[in-house]
Amino acid sequence: MARSILHPSDFSGASRAAFRKAIEMARSSRAELLIAHVLSPIVPVPGDGYVSPQMYDQLASSSRAWAQKRLDAVVAAAKKARVRVRGFLLEGAPSEEIVRFARARRVEIIVLGTHGRKGLAKLFVGSVAERVVAAATCPVLTVRGK
Helix, strand or coil: CCCEEEEECCCCHHHHHHHHHHHHHHHHHCCEEEEEEEECCCCCCCCCCCCCHHHHHHHHHHHHHHHHHHHHHHHHHHHHCCCCEEEEEEECCHHHHHHHHHHHCCCCEEEEEECCCCHHHHHHHCCHHHHHHHHCCCCEEEEECC
16 A cells, blocks of 8 residues: 555646546555646747747746646645645656656655657657656556546
8 A cells, every 4th residue: 555646747638547546546545645747947949039037937937827726726636536635846857857756755656647659759759657667766657548
């Protein structure tokens, strides 16, 4: 039985499927559910023009506010399901931050959604789930989204 479960969420359909599984696992083992969303740094693309520091800060602030609102909604849904839960906003490269957070919090299992990309989409976008599975020191349960 796990005492702490990490559910990293990107708020997608794949994450919703994994969230349902994480809720089920947390409820059955009376574990605390940690929900984390990773904000990727905003990197201006060369050729898009100059981005002033004020504009950068405004973009980052609105992105953070949007993510916090979505995270609060997911945490509220977990509370409604009668699960002990805490939400966290992290910043950085998603797979690295998920693994670092899991280690720091001594998480016993990560329940992560996967989009199931193949071919060129996987080549260009990569797979956060794949990198987490490879680097995590605890078990990782991947749940395929719809």
